[in-house]
Amino acid sequence: MGGVDMVMLEATPAGCLSVWLEQQGLLDDRRWDILAECEQQLIRVIPELDAYGREYYQRLLDMTVLVLETNHS
Numbered sequence: 001m002g003g004v005d006m007v008m009l010e011a012t013p014a015g016c017l018s019v020w021l022e023q024q025g026l027l028d029d030r031r032w033d034i035l036a037e038c039e040q041q042l043i044r045v046i047p048e049l050d051a052y053g054r055e056y057y058q059r060l061l062d063m064t065v066l067v068l069e070t071n072h073s
Contacts, residue, residue, distance in 0.1 A: 009038065009045065012034060012038055013039075013042075013060055013063075014060070016034055016035045016064075017035075017067055025071070026071070027067065027071045035068055036068060039065060042060065042061040042064065045057070046058055
């Protein structure tokens, strides 16, 4: 998977999503940028995963996209 650290690819957006929830739907610019990069990494890696991994990481991607769209609309 091109050297992608799957643990970090899970933990990083999860941390940003947690902050977003704690801040009642607000995300600072630094975390938004981090989340946007994670979105791109997820898009690239999901097709390479097995069925379980695709389902799990697709849910994470879906949540990531929703937060990015909500935070900058």
